[in-house]
Amino acid sequence: MARPLKYKTVEELQTAIDEYFQSCEGTVLKDEDEQVVFDKFGRPVIVGEKPPTVTGLALFLGFHSRQALLNYQVKKAFNDTITRAKSRCEEYAEARLFDRDGFNGARFSLTNNFRGWADKPEDSGGAAIADFLKALHPAPGDIAALYAHEADDGTDE
Structure with a gap:
């Protein structure tokens, strides 16, 4: 007997995916007077920011592993939604190729998680x-x- 689907509709899955990407953005740090804290370059300090990853997405969505998310992607109704979410993770990693600090991690992610790299x-x-x-x-x-x-x-x- 097959397990019931974790997400019944594409809309329900998309809402959860949007929440994941929003959680990756972090929040602006504020002082005790609720004023935004800036770094030495004049940029707001962001706390809790994290890179979007396929594994992070899978865990946030309640799957036990990255592979479980990939298996869910095979379901025709959810294929485009999950593919688009994975593409957002890929785009982030690809952009980090131009960043000296993120280069090696981005290279690893692209070659191991996405086709064509x-x-x-x-x-x-x-x-x-x-x-x-x-x-x-x-x-x-x-x-x-x-x-x-x-x-x-x-x-x-």
């Missing part, structure tokens, strides 16, 4: 994420070689 090119000849990431964050030796090549303008001085 891999450290090595697939047999289909698709572009490798490693080349993309190397272009974003070249090693010091790569930078030196680039400038050495630019300095060599072909003149015999």
Whole structure:
């Protein structure tokens, strides 16, 4: 006998998903006078902010694991809703590729949680994420070689 569905409607699931993403945003820190606290750069201090993840989404929705959420995604009625939520997690990780602090975690998440991201090119000849990431964050030796090549303008001085 199959277990009853955790969410009866797409709307009910979407409401819970929206609550998850809202919970990831954190809240603005206020002092005892209810004034917003700013950091040294003039930005409001946010407490409780956390990155949206597929596993975090699954646990927030009441599933026991990431895989349980993926199994639920197979149900036709919920496929688009869960796919869209996973895409929001993917978008966050992808944006962190451009952030020195989040680079390694984002790379790990993208290569392990989402299709189309891999450290090595697939047999289909698709572009490798490693080349993309190397272009974003070249090693010091790569930078030196680039400038050495630019300095060599072909003149015999």
